Structures are given as C-alpha cells and as structure tokens.
Amino acid sequence: MNRRLALFPETTALAATPAGEALTIAACDLHVLADRFGTPLYLYDAATLDAALGTYLQALAEFYPGDAGITYAGKAFLCTAIAQWAARSGLWVDCTGEGELAIARAAGVPRAQILVHGVNKSAQDLAAAVAHAGTLVVDNLTELERLADLWRQHQRPFPELWLRFRPGLAVDTHAYTQTGQQDSKFGLEEEELRQAAALCRRAGLPLTGLHFHQGSKFRDPAPLGAALARTLDLAQALGLGPIWTLSPGGGWAVAYHENDLPHPPIEVYVQAIARQVRTGCQLRGLTLPHLRLEPGRSLIARAGVALYRVGAVKHSAGRRWLLIDGGLADNPRPALYGARYSALPVRNPLRPPLGPAWLAGPYCESGDVLIEGLALPDINAGELVAVPVSGAYQLSMSSNYDGARRPAVLWLEGGSAHPIQVRESLEDLIRRDRPLPTTAA
Ligand SMILES: *Cc1c(COP(=O)(O)O)cnc(C)c1O
Numbered sequence: 001m002n003r004r005l006a007l008f009p010e011t012t013a014l015a016a017t018p019a020g021e022a023l024t025i026a027a028c029d030l031h032v033l034a035d036r037f038g039t040p041l042y043l044y045d046a047a048t049l050d051a052a053l054g055t056y057l058q059a060l061a062e063f064y065p066g067d068a069g070i071t072y073a074g075k076a077f078l079c080t081a082i083a084q085w086a087a088r089s090g091l092w093v094d095c096t097g098e099g100e101l102a103i104a105r106a107a108g109v110p111r112a113q114i115l116v117h118g119v120n121k122s123a124q125d126l127a128a129a130v131a132h133a134g135t136l137v138v139d140n141l142t143e144l145e146r147l148a149d150l151w152r153q154h155q156r157p158f159p160e161l162w163l164r165f166r167p168g169l170a171v172d173t174h175a176y177t178q179t180g181q182q183d184s185k186f187g188l189e190e191e192e193l194r195q196a197a198a199l200c201r202r203a204g205l206p207l208t209g210l211h212f213h214q215g216s217k218f219r220d221p222a223p224l225g226a227a228l229a230r231t232l233d234l235a236q237a238l239g240l241g242p243i244w245t246l247s248p249g250g251g252w253a254v255a256y257h258e259n260d261l262p263h264p265p266i267e268v269y270v271q272a273i274a275r276q277v278r279t280g281c282q283l284r285g286l287t288l289p290h291l292r293l294e295p296g297r298s299l300i301a302r303a304g305v306a307l308y309r310v311g312a313v314k315h316s317a318g319r320r321w322l323l324i325d326g327g328l329a330d331n332p333r334p335a336l337y338g339a340r341y342s343a344l345p346v347r348n349p350l351r352p353p354l355g356p357a358w359l360a361g362p363y364c365e366s367g368d369v370l371i372e373g374l375a376l377p378d379i380n381a382g383e384l385v386a387v388p389v390s391g392a393y394q395l396s397m398s399s400n401y402d403g404a405r406r407p408a409v410l411w412l413e414g415g416s417a418h419p420i421q422v423r424e425s426l427e428d429l430i431r432r433d434r435p436l437p438t439t440a441a
Contacts, residue, residue: 002350003258004342007388009045009303011412020348023386025305026412030346033417034307034384037408040326041307042395044082044420046413048303049391052266053089056293059270065278066288071115073250073296074100076392077304081411081420083107092135094294097121098128105132116159119186126150133159137211137247139187144196148203162209162245163188163196165234167227173217173251174337180214180227187212190234197238209289210235213249216297219264221272224248228273232280235289246289248273252298256389257342266298297392304391306331306407307346308370310383311362320357322379327361328368329404331387331394335367343371346384354378359385363402395421403429 005012011026023030026045034041053070060068071092074083078093078100086093087109095101097118104114116129116136121143129136130150136159138144144161151158166187170178179186188196200207210231214224228248235244252269255261270293281288308324315321333339343359345351353375361368370387379385398406405424410417 003261004344004388005349006261007255007258007302007342008344008386009048009305009388010051011045011047014349017347021350023344023346023349026417027415028412028417030307030384030386033410034309034346037410037417037419038423039307039309039384040324040330040407042330042390042407042409043305043307043417044300044391044409044411045303045305046085046411049085049300050089052299052302053091055266056270056295056299059267060274060291060293062267063271063274064288064291066291068291068293070299071247071292071294072299073294074104075396076296076300077394077396078103079409079421080107082300083109087113092292094296095133097125101125101128101132110134111157117164129159130155135160135162135209137162137164138196139164141188141192141196141199144199144205148199148205151203151205158206160206160208160245161200162211162247163193163200163207165190165193165210165212165231167212167214167230169214169223169227169230172220172223173215173253177216177251177337178214179216179249180212190230193234194238207240208243209245209247209292210240211247211249213294214251216251217253218251219253221269224273225276228276229280232277232284232286236284236286240286241289242287244287244289245292246277247292247294250294250296250298252295254298254301254389254392256301257340263302264298269298301389301392304389304394306387306390306394308359308385308387310379310381310385312381313379320355322357322359322376322385324359324361324370324385326404326407327359327370328363328365328399329361329401330398330407331370331390332397332399333393334370335365336397341371341387341389343374343376343385343387345377345379346386348377349386351377363404365401400424400429405429 014021072086092113112134114133116133164187168182170181356373357376359371408423409421
C-alpha cells in the first residue's frame with residue numbers, strides 16, 4: 001500500500017470515476033461532499049474512531065487484570081456528536097472547565113462519565129464541576145481549599161477528587177507539549193500533594209485517585225515507568241485504597257507524515273503501563289487500582305481528514321505554492337509547534353510527483369504554511385487536496401482570524417455523511433458584537 005495512503009482513515013479507498021481514480025472515505029465521494037458542504041471541510045470516519053477505541057479496550061482486557069477504562073480527552077476535539085459517541089461507547093469525557101462541560105452535558109453524557117481537568121479553574125469552573133461532574137482532578141492547593149469550602153456548604157452529590165501529580169520527569173516531545181517536567185505549570189509536586197491529601201483527610205473530602213500527564217505526542221513508553229513508580233510510591237505513602245484510581249493521562253503519539261509511519265501501536269503503550277502498574281503494586285503491597293487511560297490524539301487524530309480546495313498555483317524563487325482555502329485558522333499546529341503534515345490530491349491521488357510543493361492558506365501571516373516542501377503531483381487550481389491525521393487539536397484550536405469562518409464537520413459512517421457541525425456564517429462573525437454607545441447630544 002502507498003505509505004501516504006496508509007495515514008488516511010481505515011475506510012479510505014480509490015474509486016474509479018470518469019475523470020480517473022478518486023479518494024473515497026467510508027464509501028463517500030469527496031468531490032460530492034466538497035461541492036455540497038464547501039471547503040475547508042473536516043471529515044470524521046466513524047469506523048476509524050471505533051477501531052482505535054477497540055484497540056485500547058482490547059489491550060486493556062488483555063494486559064490489565066484489574067478494573068480499567070478509557071476517558072476521552074475532549075480538548076482534542078469536542079462537539080455534541082463526538083461527546084455522544086463517547087458516551088454511547090461507554091467512555092468518560094475529560095472536560096477542561098465549564099465550557100467543555102456544557103458541551104458534554106448538552107450531549108447527555110451522564111455525570112458519572114464526566115471528568116473535569118484544568119489548571120487555574122475559575123469559581124464558575126469549580127461550581128459547574130461540583131454540580132455536574134463525577135470526577136474532578138485537583139491541580140493546586142488554592143483550588144482544593146475552594147473545593148473544601150463547597151464541600152462544607154454541603155454541596156451534594158460531590159465529585160470524587162483525584163490529585164494531579166507533577167512527577168518532575170519529561171517525555172520526549174516538543175517543549176510546548178511537555179507537562180510533567182519539574183518546571184511545568186501543571187499539577188502538584190510531591191510535598192504539595194502530601195499537603196493536599198492531608199487537607200482532604202481533615203475536611204473529609206472524597207479523595208479517590210492520583211493522576212499525572214507527562215505530555216503529548218510521545219512514542220516511547222519508557223519514561224512513563226519512572227513517573228508510574230513515583231506515583232505508586234505516593235499512593236502507598238498516602239495509604240490509598242483498597243479501592244482507588246490511577247490515571248497516567250494520555251499523550252500517545254500518532255504518525256502525521258509517511259516518514260513517521262508506522263503509527264506507534266496503542267498495544268505497546270497499554271501493555272507498558274499495565275505491566276508496570278501490576279508489578280509496581282505487587283512490590284508495594286497495593287491493591288490494583290482502577291486504571292483510567294486518557295487518550296485524545298491517539299483515539300481521534302487518524303479518524304479526521306481536512307479537505308481543502310486549491311484556489312491558485314504560483315511560483316516564487318523556485319517554490320511551487322499551492323494556495324488553499326484554509327490553514328492557520330483551522331489548523332494552527334504547524335505555526336504553533338512546527339507540526340508536519342502530509343497530503344494527497346483527491347483526483348488521481350497516486351499520480352507521480354512533479355516535485356516539492358508548499359501548501360499555504362489565505363491568511364495574512366507568513367506562518368500560514370500548512371505543509372512545506374511535500375512531494376506532490378502537478379495540481380491545478382480547483383483541485384481538492386486531502387490532509388490526513390487531522391482529527392485532533394485542529395478545530396479545537398481554530399480561530400476566526402482574518403474573518404475566517406470555522407469549517408463544517410461531517411460524520412462519515414456506512415456510506416453516508418452527516419453534518420455534526422455546520423460552517424460558521426457571516427452573521428456568526430458579528431453575533432457577539434454590540435455597537436458603540438450612542439453619544440449624548
Ligand atoms: C491533553 C491531555 C490528555 C490527552 O493528550 P493526548 O496527547 O491528546 O493523548 C490527557 N490528559 C490530560 C490531563 C491532558 O491535558
């Protein structure tokens with residue numbers, strides 16, 4: 001199989017059309033979808049999403065003898081339909097603050113399946129979490145004192161509390177996506193965590209678990225070992241159990257470019273964690289915790305494809321520019337982290353390359369280059385280009401820069417495409433605006 005094609009969702013195929021071969025996903029004709037819904041257009045393939053979840057669940061069943069489950073890290077991409085998918089698949093949904101919590105509630109995610117994360121949660125975030133979440137992950141001592149006040153005011157039911165540990169260990173990823181190192185803004189270091197646990201005990205707060213998240217987009221599970229060991233040491237020192245929860249966060253990588261293939265196997269990640277938790281608990285005489293993994297990217301990134309239309313082709317100092325109708329506003333990751341993507345034209349995707357091309361969007365920033373120097377065939381204005389592995393941290397970080405309207409999002413399943421988010425309109429751009437006050441005469 002063509003390596004670049006292997007980045008695309010599992011249902012991707014080539015269909016014969018009068019104009020040659022064309023890419024299809026979930027048996028949907030991408031030219032038809034682009035004509036009907038406009039571009040840029042985001043597609044989510046249900047089968048690929050289900051398959052990634054299936055791999056996680058199967059690996060947990062195979063390698064972890066205790067109670068275990070998956071929490072979807074909603075910040076990768078959350079909307080009503082995705083939250084519904086998570087809920088109906090039995091996942092918990094990790095919500096950052098009251099905004100994502102409101103989306104999960106609108107989707108009908110039951111309280112027990114809602115977990116709230118966040119650094120510097122506002123009073124409103126905390127109130128919403130206490131009112132609607134089954135679990136809240138405490139980031140700092142100030143927040144915990146505020147929670148203790150709410151507990152004393154007899155707000156019931158109350159979420160179970162986990163403490164977020166900062167293990168002081170980095171994983172190998174971009175500095176902007178590391179979160180577990182000692183100078184990180186996230187979580188409690190060991191001494192603070194002990195104080196937090198003592199406060200919980202004094203106040204009678206329901207402390208039931210420990211959490212850490214070392215960073216995003218790592219492909220070697222080895223550094224997790226030391227963080228797990230420290231977390232289990234803490235669990236032992238705090239006397240957690242017999243029923244307790246351990247959440248080693250998420251962060252497992254996916255391949256974005258054919259040079260990064262194969263996709264790091266989810267089984268390798270789950271097996272490494274499961275083995276270390278089992279042996280670590282045995283060593284310390286701890287009961288096996290309820291193990292909750294928290295993937296975002298590795299669950300949803302591959303299911304997503306972004307579809308753009310080439311508006312013009314131009315050349316500058318030997319560079320071939322394919323000017324597309326999206327970029328920075330729907331996907332800031334290349335500008336933010338230097339993320340590298342790949343792409344294929346939708347029509348005759350496997351025709352031989354002409355040479356490198358630079359795919360740039362319409363926005364007024366030189367950093368609005370989605371893909372640099374990718375070998376691509378001769379592509380004309382008007383053609384569609386599909387960018388694989390576009391399901392995570394793109395739309396959730398999208399903006400209205402230059403008056404961009406956020407794209408429509410389609411759910412592809414069983415040969416049909418169903419809109420789960422409509423494209424923003426011109427009215428949406430001014431919906432929050434109010435005119436200047438009329439000056440007194
Ligand atoms: C972002 C995040 C995740 C998910 O990270 P991925 O790289 O998308 O798997 C999980 N837990 C926490 C606390 C996070 O901040």
